[in-house]
Amino acid sequence: MAKMTDAERAALERLISHAMRDSGQSRRVxxxxxxxxxxxxxGGFDITVxxxxxxxxxxxxxxxxxxAAxxxxxxxxxxxxxxxxxxxxxxxxxxVSEEGQ
Structure with a gap:
């Protein structure tokens, strides 16, 4: 497995942080x-998002x-x-509900 660079890891961690908020941008991330x-x-991802x-x-x-690519x-x-x-x-x-059934 190729190790993530510091810049890649930082970008991913910022995106994770954004995704855990409650905003329109958070949903997109x-x-x-x-x-x-x-x-x-x-689901997939629409690039126009x-x-x-x-x-x-x-x-x-x-x-x-x-x-990732x-x-x-x-x-x-x-x-x-x-x-x-x-x-x-x-x-x-x-x-999550489906997994718990």
Whole structure:
């Protein structure tokens, strides 16, 4: 597995932080992250959604997308499983209910 650079890790952690807030931009960031983690259950990502993000957030999305595209790894394999589970609970609670049944 290719190690994340400090810049890639920082970008991912900023996006995770954004996704855990409660705003329109947070939802967009969560959608992006969850599309990477599990697109089959969490849905895909419409690139035009980035038009509603601040420039700094878009830059982080580009960095993380580049990492994911080049390295073929899911975020939980990078040690972010619990953070992504929290994003699912926040933005896709219906998936949490299905797992508990």
């Amino acid at each position: 969560a959608d992006f992250l969850l599309a990477w983690w599990n697109p089959g259950q969490c 980035t038009w509603g993000l601040d420039d700094e957030i878009v830059e982080d999305v580009v960095v993380v997308f580049g990492y 080049r390295n073929n790894h899911y975020p939980d394999t990078l040690g972010y499983g619990s953070q992504f589970e929290a994003i699912v609970r926040a933005w896709r609670p219906e998936l």
